Amino acid sequence: MEPLGWIEIIGRMAWQFLPVWIALAALYAVSIATKRRTGLYGRLFDSPVGMIGFGIVMFWVFTAIFADQIITHNPLSQVSGMKNVLPGTPMKAPGGSYDWYLLGGDNLARDVFSRMVMGARRVLAIAPAATAFAFIMGISLGLPAGYFGGKLDTSLSFLANLVLAFPVILLFYLLVTPEIRETAIPGTMAAILFIFPLLFVTVAINSRWFPKPRQRNVMLAVSLGLGLWAYAGLAFNADPTGIWSMEPNLLNVFVSVVFVNSPGVFRIVRGLVMDLKSRDYVAAGQTRGEGPWYLMIWEILPNARGPLIVDFCLRIGYTTILLGTLGFFGLGVSPESPDWGSTINEGRRLLSIFPHPAIVPAVALMSLVLGLNLLADGLREESLRD
């Protein structure tokens, strides 16, 4: 069989991405048809920048969802004779799952295209989750710091500045080096970090429903039950059913990413709360006799959502970059995993001879971050309009 030309490679790749195109088209059709009724999300479709950004982001999200249908080969299987082959090379023995290596093979003779697609799944599974944890931590510390002020604010801000002043890369190395990993530091940090969502939900429910004890008790019991179950599994790896668990390597990466991100969120939330707490609706709540936590979580926080959503988009991009950095230094999730940072790291050794194994994930990562940045820009533009 002949090797494929560039036009044919692009055509075949577009065909492989067919489920993604269909999903994207359906999403856009529905969203544009109902854009007058969906608030900020609908207004996103008025700005071309936001639409392009949203398109790129959703492309990768759908790629992650349909990854099993898109891949042409097993991302971990090695085929003899396909080491470092150029894009479009036919298989030595036709009749397998697919007759070409669309974007060539890497230095262990694995299919670059399939690894890139599966990498999207890894990246999109970790980055938003880690960002969400950083947000919950930042919010649950930033709300009281901004609302109460005083000594609490001073000490928390000092801690946040301390973490922010430390070079990120150094922090990673300190957290992920074996000597420190063997100590109890990562485990303790995980235990502290993962308790914040639990605390946050508990306080949120209690502050709103405490006048109706029965309803509150039911809600608290359900959420605490689920939460503690997940907490035991994630932080201590002690879930009896084994549904919630995290490899220690992944846990380390997760903890360090959350730790690095949350001071930034803390500062934003604190600033927003300081601005919003002088508003009339907060004063009205205070005269009504509402507790401080009710005001913070149910009055101030929903009104601060605009800037927070924008920052969330930007921060996912930043987290993706950080994860890539970790992978690039070989501190990533696991050496076999197809996530983009580790693939770039593997590919860079032969970069000047065979650039394609490193270029493909590099371009993928760049486009995802670019999409997130454009999306954040569009959201900011649209939320500032009113």
Added chain:
Amino acid sequence: MRYAEWLGVLPGWSGMVDGKLEGRCVMRAPDRANPPRFCGVLQGEWGWSTVFKMTIKDILARSLSATGWLMLAVMAVMVPTSLLLGVLAGMREGSRTDRVLSTAAIATTATPEYVSGVILIAVFASTTVDLSWLVNLFGIEGRRTLFLGTATSAVDKITFWNFTLPVMTIALYGIGYIARMTRASMTEVMTQQYIRTARLKGVGFRQVVLRHALRNALIAPFTVIMLQFPWLLNGVVIVETLFNYKGFGWTLVQAAGNNDIELLLGCSVVAVAVVLVTQLISDVGYVFLNPRIRLS
């Protein structure tokens, strides 16, 4: 305990081994019979690197000077370019120049160093992308690629060909960010009353930008540039690893990769010191540049 010894707050360990006095401080004391009690960073004793078989002071001095050159080159490229781009974009908000430059700035900030470095190497320093016409154009003999993919030789002798790619890789990321900040501050300044007054007085647009707007617009980017240092340190580590340039970042990676704790701690101390000093400079400089703070 060990960290306190290393810092020089606690006395180093010592004891009798085979009838001879041995200990942390004994090994490196010039007079073995009469060692000092404390030997840590505070006493000017940085320790011994197990990877490089050298004292950490020497390693740090060598690698910091190498990184210093890199930083200097990056700053020389990054600061003028980004300020120029930011001022050009912010001069007339919403114009076509502004749109193009802003999009470019977003694109470069969305490209982390390890991505842009990989792409730059693949385009300019790999044999698969044929740039022989360019090489012939510049008339360089004995080489098949335009730039060199590694900067190892730059430690001894910096040339345009081995230093451009690493510098460009770090600078690209920063340019987008600083240009965006400059643009924001420039657009704000351009809407101020005194700019309008100057325009109504009949001063030309050029003169307004150069004499009235520029000085005030550059205050904010100055602090941003200074606060970029922790970030730059991040970029330096990645780029030095990617291009195999034996500077501070490379040393840090080697230390961490080979479990050389004393060297790693030494690197941390230097890094944190650099960051703190730049934060201080940015605070002091801000006061100097902004008369509103200085005079109040």
